[in-house]
Amino acid sequence: MKKTLLNLSPQDILEAPIRAEIFSIERLEQYATYLAEHLETDGVSKERKPLLKRLQHNSEALISAYHSLTESIHQKEELSPTAEWLVDNFHIIENQVKEIRNDLPPSYYQELPKLVVGDLAGFPRIYALALALIAHTDSRLEVEALRRVVEAFQTKSYLNIGELWAVAITLRLALVENARRVAVRTVWDLNQKKLANAIADEILDGDQDIQKFRKNLAKIGGLCGESIDTQYAFVSQLAKRLRDQEGDVWPIQDCLNVNLKKLKVTVEHAVDLDHRQQAADQMTISNIITSMRLLSNINWQKFTESVCLLDRVLEADPAGAYQEMTFATRDEYRRAIERISKKTKVSE
Numbered sequence: 001m002k003k004t005l006l007n008l009s010p011q012d013i014l015e016a017p018i019r020a021e022i023f024s025i026e027r028l029e030q031y032a033t034y035l036a037e038h039l040e041t042d043g044v045s046k047e048r049k050p051l052l053k054r055l056q057h058n059s060e061a062l063i064s065a066y067h068s069l070t071e072s073i074h075q076k077e078e079l080s081p082t083a084e085w086l087v088d089n090f091h092i093i094e095n096q097v098k099e100i101r102n103d104l105p106p107s108y109y110q111e112l113p114k115l116v117v118g119d120l121a122g123f124p125r126i127y128a129l130a131l132a133l134i135a136h137t138d139s140r141l142e143v144e145a146l147r148r149v150v151e152a153f154q155t156k157s158y159l160n161i162g163e164l165w166a167v168a169i170t171l172r173l174a175l176v177e178n179a180r181r182v183a184v185r186t187v188w189d190l191n192q193k194k195l196a197n198a199i200a201d202e203i204l205d206g207d208q209d210i211q212k213f214r215k216n217l218a219k220i221g222g223l224c225g226e227s228i229d230t231q232y233a234f235v236s237q238l239a240k241r242l243r244d245q246e247g248d249v250w251p252i253q254d255c256l257n258v259n260l261k262k263l264k265v266t267v268e269h270a271v272d273l274d275h276r277q278q279a280a281d282q283m284t285i286s287n288i289i290t291s292m293r294l295l296s297n298i299n300w301q302k303f304t305e306s307v308c309l310l311d312r313v314l315e316a317d318p319a320g321a322y323q324e325m326t327f328a329t330r331d332e333y334r335r336a337i338e339r340i341s342k343k344t345k346v347s348e
Contacts, residue, residue: 017185017284018178020135025145028136029152035132036156041113041125050109051127051173052101058180059097065183066090072190082186082281086179089289093179096172096292104169111162126163129153130170139178140287141171141294143303150307160341160348161334164304168295175288175295182285189233189278196234200241203249210251217259228263228270235260236274239267301327310334310348 023031069083079087086093112124120128133141133149150167153159199216202208208216228235238256242249260266305311305327314322314333322330341348 015181015184017181017281018131018135018174019138019280019284022138023136025148028133028145028149031132031136032129032149032152033156035129036153039115039125039128039157040117042116050106051123051170052104052106052109055097055100055173055176058176061180062090062093062097062176062183065180065187068187069190077190077194080186080190080278080282082182082278082285083190085282085285085289086183086186092289092292093176095296096176099296100169100172100176104166104173108162108166112166113160113163124163124166124170126159126166127170127173130167130174134171134174134178138287139175139284139291141291143294143298146171147303147307154307154309158309158347159307161308161310161338164308165300167304168298168300172292172295175292178284179288182281182288186281188230189274192231192234193237196237197241200238203242203252204245206248208252210255213252213255217255228260228265232270232274232277235267235270239271305330308334310337 066087069079069087072079072083073087109124112126115121115123115125115128120131129149133146137145146167150159150164199208199213203213235256242253242256257267260270311330311334314330317323322333325333337348340346
């Protein structure tokens, strides 16, 4: 049966947003040189993981999330700031998906050098670089940092013309991937809060005793399993609703505390982690939208020529003719070199 956002398992939700330690530009340059030395490629690798199929999956999940959130708006339910960002800027995400589909035909994708080792084996090398940049900037891109990272990478390993033109595409792919992860978790958390509210309403109305509450916890799963990573929103909302209530609900609060203690978590800790996660997700989604806008405004012809090592060679023309050519003519020179390189199997 096809999954929807409303019946995803906790394992699906545990796919965390792409975030890592934030690096300065200098640290990003150092990491880029490290990746250049360690990302092993093989032009004839048989393993393929088409990003277009992944893009389709992400697009479907994002659309489903958007519909879920807009339905919550129609029901006058309270949305988190992250959810509001997603709804208000969904058209920007959709435009990014369209641009990727237009700029990355299957034939072009197949020509990009693929990785042969590691978790990203089968994926294009330039996509791995894009993911690293997204992770270590929390999806907040800047043109200068992007240029310096690409240049630093090429001090150790040459990026061919096709890879350089794919910088914009793979960055968009990474941002869409990250947006999908945040969106899915946002909808999951919203549903967890709805569940907590429904249970709290029954408790406060006297329609749910301690026995029924234990059964509900068992159905939720996370509080009775090995992990609570997907249940912080539920615990936080339920604790909020039951706070400062009369003695009738104390046994239920004790039951909640006992279940959390088994997982070495307190209510206060769960609430704190929920708040931290919401703040982090809000920052990430705002960075994603800001970076998507940036990518749509960059002059990629100018950027690509500025970081293309092949251009530096051609610009050494003693007569200076190459630099005086139009972009279209210079591009014809590069395309001719690409064709010769492929036929002779010699580096550009």
